[in-house]
Amino acid sequence: MGKREETEKQILNAAVQIISEKGYNATKTSEIAILADISEAIIFKYYKTKKGLLTAIVNKAIEVLGRELAYKPIQRILTSSADKSLDEVFDMIIEDRIQLILKNHALLKVMLTEVQYHTDLRDLVLDQVVNPIFKDFRVFMKVQRDLGLIDPELDDEIILRMIASGLFSSVLKRVIMNQPFDEVEIKREMLQVKRILMKGIMLNS
Amino acid sequence: MGKREETEKQILNAAVQIISEKGYNATKTSEIAILADISEAIIFKYYKTKKGLLTAIVNKAIEVLGRELAYKPIQRILTSSADKSLDEVFDMIIEDRIQLILKNHALLKVMLTEVQYHTDLRDLVLDQVVNPIFKDFRVFMKVQRDLGLIDPELDDEIILRMIASGLFSSVLKRVIMNQPFDEVEIKREMLQVKRILMKGIMLNS
Amino acid sequence: MGKREETEKQILNAAVQIISEKGYNATKTSEIAILADISEAIIFKYYKTKKGLLTAIVNKAIEVLGRELAYKPIQRILTSSADKSLDEVFDMIIEDRIQLILKNHALLKVMLTEVQYHTDLRDLVLDQVVNPIFKDFRVFMKVQRDLGLIDPELDDEIILRMIASGLFSSVLKRVIMNQPFDEVEIKREMLQVKRILMKGIMLNS
Amino acid sequence: MGKREETEKQILNAAVQIISEKGYNATKTSEIAILADISEAIIFKYYKTKKGLLTAIVNKAIEVLGRELAYKPIQRILTSSADKSLDEVFDMIIEDRIQLILKNHALLKVMLTEVQYHTDLRDLVLDQVVNPIFKDFRVFMKVQRDLGLIDPELDDEIILRMIASGLFSSVLKRVIMNQPFDEVEIKREMLQVKRILMKGIMLNS
DNA sequence: TATGAATGAGCGTTCATTCAT
DNA sequence: AATGAATGAACGCTCATTCAT
Incomplete structure (x- = not known):
């Protein structure tokens, strides 16, 4: 698996876990970054916005x-x-x-x-x-x-x-x-x- | 009905309407105040916190x-x-x-x-x-x-x-x-x- | 002069001073707030966005x-x-x-x-x-x-x-x-x- | 012309074009890289900082x-x-x-x-x-x-x-x-x- | 050498909440 | 009692810069 795919998987997994527990609005992108063990910035590199991340999850x-x-x-x-x-x-x-x-x-x-x-x-x-x-x-x-x-x-x-x-x-x-x-x-x-x-x-x- | 009760009813109705549409976290107290046609401050006079308002709704x-x-x-x-x-x-x-x-x-x-x-x-x-x-x-x-x-x-x-x-x-x-x-x-x-x-x-x- | 007008004047004066020295993009809203001796938040209460503040200045x-x-x-x-x-x-x-x-x-x-x-x-x-x-x-x-x-x-x-x-x-x-x-x-x-x-x-x- | 000189020329031309239109602060190094058709990283290899690039332009x-x-x-x-x-x-x-x-x-x-x-x-x-x-x-x-x-x-x-x-x-x-x-x-x-x-x-x- | 990947630091902006009147 | 004014704390997002390959 490519490095990028690996990172995206980490982000998606962390996001799903926290959002399923607290809801989308109550979930902070900083939390996701910490759980995924990556910097907050690449979330936005890959998904543009927090809503874009949610869309990726639904997709x-x-x-x-x-x-x-x-x-x-x-x-x-x-x-x-x-x-x-x-x-x-x-x-x-x-x-x-x-x-x-x-x-x-x-x-x-x-x-x-x-x-x-x-x-x-x-x-x-x-x-x-x-x-x-x-x-x-x-x-x-x-x-x-x-x-x-x-x-x-x-x-x-x-x-x-x-x-x-x-x-x-x-x-x-x-x-x-x-x-x-x-x-x-x-x-x-x-x-x-x-x-x-x-x-x-x-x-x- | 007392004036306070009247106002509380307006607040609660407005809050229920917006929260049911957008969810608790996505609902701003300012929106509720506008829809209820009262000042934002009395929401906090009556319910102390936004969470207190939600508790009142559930009750x-x-x-x-x-x-x-x-x-x-x-x-x-x-x-x-x-x-x-x-x-x-x-x-x-x-x-x-x-x-x-x-x-x-x-x-x-x-x-x-x-x-x-x-x-x-x-x-x-x-x-x-x-x-x-x-x-x-x-x-x-x-x-x-x-x-x-x-x-x-x-x-x-x-x-x-x-x-x-x-x-x-x-x-x-x-x-x-x-x-x-x-x-x-x-x-x-x-x-x-x-x-x-x-x-x-x-x-x- | 009303309290609001007074505050707006402070903000505008501070903004003009700093922007004229450093340019719009290099000027941080936090600097303006400090110089105007008000909280950063009311800048956005009054002018919605940083660009809105610039528009107010030009007007x-x-x-x-x-x-x-x-x-x-x-x-x-x-x-x-x-x-x-x-x-x-x-x-x-x-x-x-x-x-x-x-x-x-x-x-x-x-x-x-x-x-x-x-x-x-x-x-x-x-x-x-x-x-x-x-x-x-x-x-x-x-x-x-x-x-x-x-x-x-x-x-x-x-x-x-x-x-x-x-x-x-x-x-x-x-x-x-x-x-x-x-x-x-x-x-x-x-x-x-x-x-x-x-x-x-x-x-x- | 050497390859490096060629690349530097592309960077400088792109930078001048965008900075002249939007100003230095509003110009992103990423935009320059895209217009110059090179990776953002070599801008910093050649000019150390964004300010270094501006200095090169002025020179x-x-x-x-x-x-x-x-x-x-x-x-x-x-x-x-x-x-x-x-x-x-x-x-x-x-x-x-x-x-x-x-x-x-x-x-x-x-x-x-x-x-x-x-x-x-x-x-x-x-x-x-x-x-x-x-x-x-x-x-x-x-x-x-x-x-x-x-x-x-x-x-x-x-x-x-x-x-x-x-x-x-x-x-x-x-x-x-x-x-x-x-x-x-x-x-x-x-x-x-x-x-x-x-x-x-x-x-x- | 050149680049895709990654990030720290910081910015504009939001919003629940407080306070003076 | 009611409100306009003000704010602290945080959040989403950006961007120059670095790093591993």
Whole structure:
């Protein structure tokens, strides 16, 4: 790895850690520099402004989400063939992706929190993350609905929102309450969430 | 109403509005003063510090929640008699409380957002809001479980968290996306959420 | 005088003094604050930015020039009646205005120096000072030319520029060389300049 | 030309161009490096400090003035023989030297402007440029005065200053106003200036 | 030699807070 | 009680300068 890339990585890691704990506005660039063990000045050499640093963080979060976490692998399931069931989608997320979510929870927290206050970042995330996932999800749901598996009274948007907020609530609670991330416990909770949602969303067989 | 109370109300309203939009740290006391149409100095006469103002806001949110929104009325249902069903709890929240939630959504957003970064406020909210509700909810669920109505594989905490995050997700989405609050539409969404949760949580009859 | 006006005057005086000595860019707002015996912060309360302070200085220079130094009194002579001669114009400037020029030489130096590097200020000075004087001067010269007093080979612009640069050169030299301003000596030099210009500009009688 | 000399020339040209436009303090070494198409670091290899670069510029200006523009050729006229008239001095400057002045006006502007704020540079210019010219000019004037050609009421210094400021005013105006340099027009103006000064300085014949 | 990377010192600016009236 | 005036402390950011390769 080049020297510059190494330094940028240090900066980004330090920034994500502190911003996720204190919020963007309460985080001073001097703190980031100290934690990253570099001089404050190169932060501005590389990212121009503090806001530029935040944008880089959100872009990295988008990239990670796209590459490693949700989008591409889930997309494969969602779009591949019709015989994938909602059950498999849940399992895929819960079994395969928890570790990645946990490893990047600070990054994701920063993205989700700051998106509230920065219109440009919100549009970026909507465009790069939310809308693509939603689009594939609709295609997938069309198949499931045609198979008669889904409660027809429910909108796609509500279903997706319930899945997302349900699965995330375990992580979110620990982030807000500043509690440790016990992978076994989180998986146990997510399986209960899955149980609720499967029964709630699918038609009674 | 006394002049002081009148002024305090103006300050609090202005503060809630701006902080809910920009976050606590990004909100300047000078902005609040301008919007409240008072001099910056009396903010500090009344609340000593900016943090004191935030504490007053959170206390007001707790009070509103306790008095008008969730706690006391729901408490009545939850604790009154055993023949109240989960169905009624949902309806009560959805039918009676939406307007109050909508009217106070900025206040609630400030509380929920800032609780992340201020330990003292977090403890206050846990102590005054979350734990009391949770305590009553456990009593209520004990009854429901004894009646054989609840899926025994699900923990109380998961169920409560799903209800809360599910019902709030409609409001939250609009807050984050800066969309208008259409009461009819929100009620429609909440009824779908109720449908999912009822089926998901209760035992198949 | 109000308290605010008093403070603004202190700031402006200090700023003019230091900027005239070191130039705008080399002058630190902290220095100005120390010399003015006020806190750095109110400079920005009153003038928003350092550039805003410079603009205030130039505006003050324009005002002083208009009110006290050149424009209005000279305008009176230039436009009043045709029987004012070039000789009287010179005398008026030399006799009556030297003290005012000397008293405000730092202010004028700042204006003339910084106008080079700030397009907005340049346009302001052209619009408020140079063009009005030039306009009146043309009217005056028309009369003098019609009386057959002026060398017809010379353009108005060249004549005015020679008068201005000639009369100012005594002051300018002392400013650049950081020499003391001896009023008697300056008046002596100006009278020589007048002698040169009168002979040079007017037709041989 | 050696590679180093080539690089130094690029740096100096870039520096003169930018400093003449924005002033020394407002000019960043990084800008100079970009315009000169070299790395910022070698500026400091060659000139040690930014001030060292400015000193090099002023020294180059002195050298150019001495070698090519004013000093040596004028010196030749001034000191060679007594039968050179003021008229010839003017013509020499106006006819032969305008192009050189125009080609180097940025260099000269930097020298004249920065001399105000740097005592060491001021002394250098006084010692190398102003005083030598003035010394020769006095000798020349002595001859002219002995021939009864010069108005005895005028001091040498005033006369020299009027010549310098008069001839330069055409260039100066265009520099300050950021106007194009039209050689024909400038020459026309200078001839008018010469006309004024000749009549003004010499005794009526 | 030449340069990309890095930095210390300092600047303009902000903002919660205090004080005199 | 209420405010205009003032400020200390810090923050984001800049830039001439150095260093390692």
